[in-house]
Amino acid sequence: MxxxxxxxxxxxxxxxxxxxxxxxxxxxxxxxxxxxxxxxxxxxxxxxxxxxxxxxxxxxxxxxxxxxxxxxxxxxxxxxxxxxxxxxxxxxxxxxxxxxxxxxxxxxxxxxxxxxxxxxxxxxxxxxxxxxxxxxxxxMVERTRPKKPSFSHLTQLSDREVEVLQLICEGLTNAQIAGKLFLSDRTVEGHRTRIMEKIGAKNTAAMVVYAVKNGIF
The missing domain is CATH 3.40.50.2300 (Response regulator)
Known part of the structure; x- marks a missing residue:
């Protein structure tokens, strides 16, 4: 730095x-x-x-x-x-x-x-x-039974957005996600922005918390 x-x-x-x-x-x-x-x-x-x-x-x-x-x-x-x-x-x-x-x-x-x-x-x-x-x-381990992600109609994520969110939770960068999903960096950044808007997350950490609480990760 x-x-x-x-x-x-x-x-x-x-x-x-x-x-x-x-x-x-x-x-x-x-x-x-x-x-x-x-x-x-x-x-x-x-x-x-x-x-x-x-x-x-x-x-x-x-x-x-x-x-x-x-x-x-x-x-x-x-x-x-x-x-x-x-x-x-x-x-x-x-x-x-x-x-x-x-x-x-x-x-x-x-x-x-x-x-x-x-x-x-x-x-x-x-x-x-x-x-x-x-x-x-x-x-994650304290869940008593498996559950699928459940979202209100206001926070419905597409299959691709769920996939991107899971990779974000794994700690991958935009460039790494782009390479894994065969997308451009700009497209991945667009998905990240829309996910944050839909779930009301202020940053990456809040996105991961949301994913864990809703059974996405």
Whole structure:
């Protein structure tokens, strides 16, 4: 990456926030520009400087991680959001991803993984890693019976769109999907855009969550 990634950290625990900021400043290409004590403090500081990525605690006073994610997606949709929290329940994870978060880490994650997540969401729009992959796996194996995808008439996907969505879930790029399906990159991008519009997904991570919940992947 040629330009430094501008990073914000919002966490109400000062020791954790400052420690994480100091650690991440040692990684080349990462510049911590905001340290906020809660979601509202983050939004206030972003009026002066907008980061590329936000590391966002889930449980904070004044404005928590869920409400802050909603505000960020409404007012700063280009900012990548990585939730970093003590909560590891599947419900928290999938809800945040549906809201538009680009990644989810638990607070005992290794600093190298945090740095990797920051770099990856800028480059690829989402970061899964071992924790989020386990969550998705649990959601699949916990199904009591096989089910076919079910959609309302407003979110009906074509067979081709389902096929593209499945390949997106496998982590394939547009170029790789195009080669596999004998389509142009532009056609695949068109399918991706229409899928996101139909299911109301804000990013790739939300598309994968949708696919898992509806039995597509």
């Amino acid at each position: 040629n330009e430094e990634i501008r990073l914000a950290i919002a966490d109400d625990h000062a020791l954790f926030r400052r420690g994480l900021a100091n650690i991440l400043r040692t990684y080349p290409g990462i510049q911590v520009i905001i340290e906020a004590q809660d979601g509202q403090d983050l939004l206030n500081q972003m009026a002066l400087s907008v980061p590329d990525v936000v590391l966002l605690d889930l449980q904070m006073p004044v404005l928590d991680g869920i409400k802050t994610t909603e505000q960020l997606k409404q007012h700063h949709p280009s900012v990548k959001i990585i939730i970093i929290s003590m909560h590891d329940e599947d419900g928290f994870v999938t809800h945040l991803m549906e809201l538009g978060a680009n990644g989810y880490l638990v607070k005992d994650s290794d600093p190298d993984e945090v740095a990797l997540a920051v770099q990856t969401v800028v480059r690829e729009d989402y970061y899964y890693g071992a924790f989020l992959t386990k969550v998705m796996h649990r959601r």
